[in-house]
Amino acid sequence: MSTPRRKTISNEYIHRLQRRHFLLFDILPIVGTAIAVAFLAVHPFGLTELVLFLAMWLLTGLGVTVGYHRLFTHRTFKAAPSVSATLAVFGSMAGQGGLLSWVALHRRHHECSDREGDPHSPNLSGGGLTGMLRGLVHSHFLWMRRHAYPNIVHYAPDLLKNRSLVRVARLYYYWVALGMLAPALVGGIAYQSWTGAVSGLLWGGLVRMFVLEHIVWAINSFLHIFGTRPYASRENSRNGGIFSLVTLGESWHNNHHAFPESPSFGLDWYRLDPGYWLIRLLALFGLASDLKVPSKERMRTKRVTNNPDDAARGAAA
Template sequence: MAGFQPATHIPETGYSENGYGADGSTPRRKTISNSYLHRLQRRHFLLFDVLPIAGTAAAIAFLAVHPIGATELALLFSMWLLTGLGITVGYHRLFTHRAFKAAPAAAAALAVLGSMAGQGGVVSWVALHRRHHECSDRDGDPHSPNLAGNGLKGRLRGLAHSHFLWMRRHEYPNVVHYAPDLIKNRALVRVARLYYYWVTLGLLLPALVGGLVYQSWTGAVSGFLWGGLVRMFVLEHVIWGINSFLHMFGTRPYESRENSRNGGIFALLSLGESWHNNHHAFPDSPSFGLRWYRLDPGYWLIRLLAVSGLAWDVKLPSEERMAAKRIAARRSAPSTAV
């Protein structure tokens, strides 16, 4: 495995690794940690990370009152797909890595759908993920599974931290440092400020549909549970699995400075996110699969937006760039001695 190389520049922010501005003036704090932020983190953790677990258990128990039907399955699938695409295409590929450009209406719609997932406001999410890329699998990474020690105990502790527990309390990346482009975008900031309203809307919509279809309060509750909390539970654990398991297990076709791995078997379930080593090797690529035959629904949506004129600058890494990072090619290349 290649050694980790220290970052000397953060392309997404324009600030150097030492935290100084472009003019070399006053240093910016990269992270913020105080009791007020920790209280907000604990509240968000309980509401949107723990509650969906309880909601999933309640949905199973509620089957005794209202058996699951086609409406619940349709709500679960459609809400998972819409909010999942909001995360992978909007939050991740568009806003974090600027892998393509999108029309304002499309960008706003993706931001709203991503907000409905309940994984944090768009500006905070982007700042956290940019810090993850800067410090991936090194000190400062908010959710690495590889920093908890060696042996089985250390690996299990690392997986538990990276998959779930890190969200209880963590240093908050300074959005002025990590997301200055987003806080200058007034339309996006307006969407971010309404984050809790969007999450609530994402829970109430399936409840409304369930109530209208079944014409009963049990239908509304069932729609709320399956299209809201269960959907949130499923999507969250899929995304968290990328942070945890795919930094320990899977294939590694490309050189990258961290321990990212591909898990192609989960490509459809993760909407393309499980091509994780590909993504870390080429974070500016709108396609995580990189090849047409690798399933990547997130990229399919980007191509559809491009065909519709709602997205542009959709550029994949060149063959030469991919070949230069391919591990098998490097190992087979003849070495030269001086």
């Protein structure tokens, strides 16, 4: 009898890599943001810094939500190879982990959401205010220091078969570096000075990474405790519609957990979802297809009502 494949891997080598990534891409952006504020005394914040910050935030944010999350993790649509590669590069620039690791972690999160095995649930740290605060700190930030590593052979075999994506994924650290050097180069050219290059690096690189990280982490922490819950699901995901633009649609978190196969997280046209807007635009130009939006009937059956039997039926759907 063959030995069952392990779902997670834990050893000291893996944990050393996790600590290194935590220091480089979770702690360093905090330090970089503090330096950026201090550097204002040397080089004031201007239009160039604003454009670099917003452009890099938008590109890397869409790389995460449309690429890493909706395309590669949940396969909510199909994309042309060039689009897939581009989204993988922009998602890598966000510094939130290599493509294969990110997908494996997120698929395990959905498998075990708010239950034992969920790598970043805020709801497994005890009851009361103390347990809630401990859970929030863990799920928002500290879990990344050391955790069981999902086996990508188990959780992402489809991506392992895609040689072009694997080649992109292997260059993860180079893409992160490019995401830092590109705004530094633009800043240096725009201002014709070394201070402009440093300012571009700080605001288009480290500050942008800091802001995007905390936006994404807040979805896994706060939106598993606070917010609305219009659809039945077996975990504690919530919607935070007021944050839909800044999260590029990710804050429709209960909608997403109820219908993880949907490329639209807002589900309705009036719920702002910039990530889905990009997917629809790609589809318009023939670069995306097979968008798996749930039917109105399926959405209705999962809608939470005042009738417990309806909610139970929706959770089982």
